[in-house]
Amino acid sequence: MSIYRGHILVCSGTGCVSSGTNKVVDGFKSNLDSNNLENEFLVVETGCHGFCEMGPVAIVYPEGTFYTRVTPEDTEKIVNEHLLKGRIVKELLYSPPQSETKIPSYKEIDFYKKQLRIALRNCGYINPEDIHEYIGKGGYEALGKVLNDMTPQQAVEEMKKSGLRGRGGGGFPTGLKWEFASKSESDKKYIICNADEGDPGAFMDRSILEGDPHSLIEGMIIAGYAIGADEGYVYVRAEYPLAIRRLRTAINQAEEFGLLGDDLLGSGFSFKLQIKEGAGAFVCGEETALMASIEGKRGMPRPRPPFPAVRGLWDKPSNINNVETFANVPVIYEKGADWFASIGTEKSKGTKVFALTGKINNTGLAEVPMGISLREIIYDIGGGVTDNKKFKAVQIGGPSGGCIPEELLDLPVDYDSLIDAGAMMGSGGLVVMDESTCMVDLAKFFLNFTQSESCGKCTPCREGTKRMLEILERITEGEGKEGDIELLEEVGESIKLTSLCGLGQTAPNPILSTLQYFRHEYEAHIKDKRCPAGACSSLTTYKIKPELCKACTLCKKVCPVSAITGEVKKLHEIDPEVCIKCGACVEKCKFNAIYKG
Structure with missing residues (x-):
C-alpha cells in the first residue's frame, strides 16, 4: 500500500458534480502527474461536504486547507503553489459575505462551527466507493458489537434508551417501532429504508447515500437483527442515479467482505439487501404506498391499522425508517445510548440534518443539535438573507410543513415546538424567504405540488386540495372575495381530520400556517386587490417615480412590448394596459426610478 504525503479531498456529491467536479478531479490528477507527484498526493472523491454554495470544494490534507469554487484551471495553481512550494493560494480560500477575510480551514468557518455531525460524520471525508475507508473510520464495529455481545431484545432496548x-x-x-416489529411473530420479516425523499429542495438522504452508503447498510443490518428480519429493501427514487450507483457498489463490497449474506461474522444471523428504484411519486414516501410500490402495485396508501409492524411488505411484519435514521444507528451502538441521549432536548434527542435553500447566503446541508434556534441556523450557519434583504419567513418541513415568521426565529428546533407553532420537522427541508416573497403565492405553490401529487384514493385529499387551490388561484389573480379566508380554514381543517394518510392530513399546513401568521397578506389580496410583496403579476403595476427618472431611455429600450413612452430628457411613462410585468425595466434602471405599485 502506498504511503502518501498528502491527500486532496474533492467534493463529488451531485451538487458539486453539476458544477464541474469531474473536470476538477481530472485537473488535479493531470497536474500531479505532470509534476511527478502522483505517488505523493492522492486525489479522493468524497461525498457532499455540506457547503454547497461554495462548491466545488477541495480540501488539502494534512493541513486541512479549504479551497472553494475550484475550477479545472485552479488545480494547476494549487498543485504548483501549494503542493510544490508550500504557499496557500489565498484567492481560492473562503471569504464570509461582506468581508475580505480569507479563512484557510473549514473548522474556522461559521457555517461549520455550530454543527455536530453524526449522520453526516463521514460525508466529505471518505471515498464512499471504498469500503476500506469506511472500516478505517470505525465502520462495522457497531455491527460486530451487536452481533457478538447483544441479544435482539437488548439491541431494541438500547435503541429505546437512546x-x-x-x-x-x-x-x-x-x-x-422496532419493538412492535420484534414482537410480531412470523416466519419472515423485512427491514425497509425509505429513501424516496420527494420534498422540493430536500437532499439530506441523497447526500448520505452518495457520501456514506455503508452507514445506511450497517444501520439496516443492526435493525434487521433487532427485529428478526433477514431481508431488507432500500426504496430510492430513480432520479438519484449517483446515489444508486454508490449504494449498489457498497452492497457488493459488503457482500464480498461477508458483511451481507449468510452467517454474518460467524453469528448465525443472515441478512440480504436489495435496491428498489421508485418512479418518483411523492405519495410513495408514505410507508404503506411505498410497500405497495415494492410489491409491484400502484403506490397508494391503505388504512392503518394494521400497521406495517404487524402486516407490512407482502403481509409480513416490516419496519420502515428513512436514510438519516439508519445512519444514526451505528453511532448509537458504538458510543452508547447514553451518549446519544445527552445531545439535544428532553424529548428530541440527537441531531437533525437540514437542507438550507431559498434566500439564504450559505445554501447546503447542516447537521445541528436538536434544540438549536432557527435564528442560529439561518444567521450563524446560513449566513443570513441574501442581498441584505429583510427576513420574512422560513418554510420548514416541506409541502407538509408550515411557515414560521420572524417573531418566532428564537423558537427551538425540536419536534414538539415546531408542531405547536403550526409547522413540523418533516424530513428537514428549510426554505428561507425574504420581503419579496408573497405568502399567498407561496402557499399556492406548495398546495399545487401536493394536489398534483395526490394519489386520488380518498375524497378529502383529492377534492379538498383541488378546491383550496382554486380559491388560492382566484385570490392571486385579483378575484378573491369575502369569505374565502374562512372557507380555506374550514376546508383545510376538514382535510386534516379526514384524509386517509399522513400526506393528505398535512397537505393544508402551508395554507393554515400562512393564514395564522400572514393573514393580512390574504386580506390585502382580497379587499385591496393588492399584493404587498409585488409578486402576483395580476395585482401588480409598474410605475415611474418622476423625481428619480433621468429620462435616459434605458428602460424604454429594454421593454419587449414597447409599453414605455418618452423621449430623452422627457419624463417616461408606463402603459399598464400594454405592460406584461416582466420586470426588465426595473433591472435596467440605474436610478431606482421604477417600482411596483
Missing part, C-alpha cells in the same frame, strides 16, 4: 426518533417526518420513536 431516544432516537424517526428523521423522515413524523418523529415516531425508533426503538418503540
Whole structure:
C-alpha cells in the first residue's frame, strides 16, 4: 500500500458534480502527474461536504486547507503553489459575505462551527466507493458489537434508551417501532429504508447515500437483527442515479467482505439487501404506498391499522425508517445510548440534518443539535438573507410543513415546538424567504405540488386540495372575495381530520400556517386587490417615480412590448394596459426610478 504525503479531498456529491467536479478531479490528477507527484498526493472523491454554495470544494490534507469554487484551471495553481512550494493560494480560500477575510480551514468557518455531525460524520471525508475507508473510520464495529455481545431484545432496548426518533417526518420513536416489529411473530420479516425523499429542495438522504452508503447498510443490518428480519429493501427514487450507483457498489463490497449474506461474522444471523428504484411519486414516501410500490402495485396508501409492524411488505411484519435514521444507528451502538441521549432536548434527542435553500447566503446541508434556534441556523450557519434583504419567513418541513415568521426565529428546533407553532420537522427541508416573497403565492405553490401529487384514493385529499387551490388561484389573480379566508380554514381543517394518510392530513399546513401568521397578506389580496410583496403579476403595476427618472431611455429600450413612452430628457411613462410585468425595466434602471405599485 502506498504511503502518501498528502491527500486532496474533492467534493463529488451531485451538487458539486453539476458544477464541474469531474473536470476538477481530472485537473488535479493531470497536474500531479505532470509534476511527478502522483505517488505523493492522492486525489479522493468524497461525498457532499455540506457547503454547497461554495462548491466545488477541495480540501488539502494534512493541513486541512479549504479551497472553494475550484475550477479545472485552479488545480494547476494549487498543485504548483501549494503542493510544490508550500504557499496557500489565498484567492481560492473562503471569504464570509461582506468581508475580505480569507479563512484557510473549514473548522474556522461559521457555517461549520455550530454543527455536530453524526449522520453526516463521514460525508466529505471518505471515498464512499471504498469500503476500506469506511472500516478505517470505525465502520462495522457497531455491527460486530451487536452481533457478538447483544441479544435482539437488548439491541431494541438500547435503541429505546437512546431516544432516537424517526428523521423522515413524523418523529415516531425508533426503538418503540422496532419493538412492535420484534414482537410480531412470523416466519419472515423485512427491514425497509425509505429513501424516496420527494420534498422540493430536500437532499439530506441523497447526500448520505452518495457520501456514506455503508452507514445506511450497517444501520439496516443492526435493525434487521433487532427485529428478526433477514431481508431488507432500500426504496430510492430513480432520479438519484449517483446515489444508486454508490449504494449498489457498497452492497457488493459488503457482500464480498461477508458483511451481507449468510452467517454474518460467524453469528448465525443472515441478512440480504436489495435496491428498489421508485418512479418518483411523492405519495410513495408514505410507508404503506411505498410497500405497495415494492410489491409491484400502484403506490397508494391503505388504512392503518394494521400497521406495517404487524402486516407490512407482502403481509409480513416490516419496519420502515428513512436514510438519516439508519445512519444514526451505528453511532448509537458504538458510543452508547447514553451518549446519544445527552445531545439535544428532553424529548428530541440527537441531531437533525437540514437542507438550507431559498434566500439564504450559505445554501447546503447542516447537521445541528436538536434544540438549536432557527435564528442560529439561518444567521450563524446560513449566513443570513441574501442581498441584505429583510427576513420574512422560513418554510420548514416541506409541502407538509408550515411557515414560521420572524417573531418566532428564537423558537427551538425540536419536534414538539415546531408542531405547536403550526409547522413540523418533516424530513428537514428549510426554505428561507425574504420581503419579496408573497405568502399567498407561496402557499399556492406548495398546495399545487401536493394536489398534483395526490394519489386520488380518498375524497378529502383529492377534492379538498383541488378546491383550496382554486380559491388560492382566484385570490392571486385579483378575484378573491369575502369569505374565502374562512372557507380555506374550514376546508383545510376538514382535510386534516379526514384524509386517509399522513400526506393528505398535512397537505393544508402551508395554507393554515400562512393564514395564522400572514393573514393580512390574504386580506390585502382580497379587499385591496393588492399584493404587498409585488409578486402576483395580476395585482401588480409598474410605475415611474418622476423625481428619480433621468429620462435616459434605458428602460424604454429594454421593454419587449414597447409599453414605455418618452423621449430623452422627457419624463417616461408606463402603459399598464400594454405592460406584461416582466420586470426588465426595473433591472435596467440605474436610478431606482421604477417600482411596483
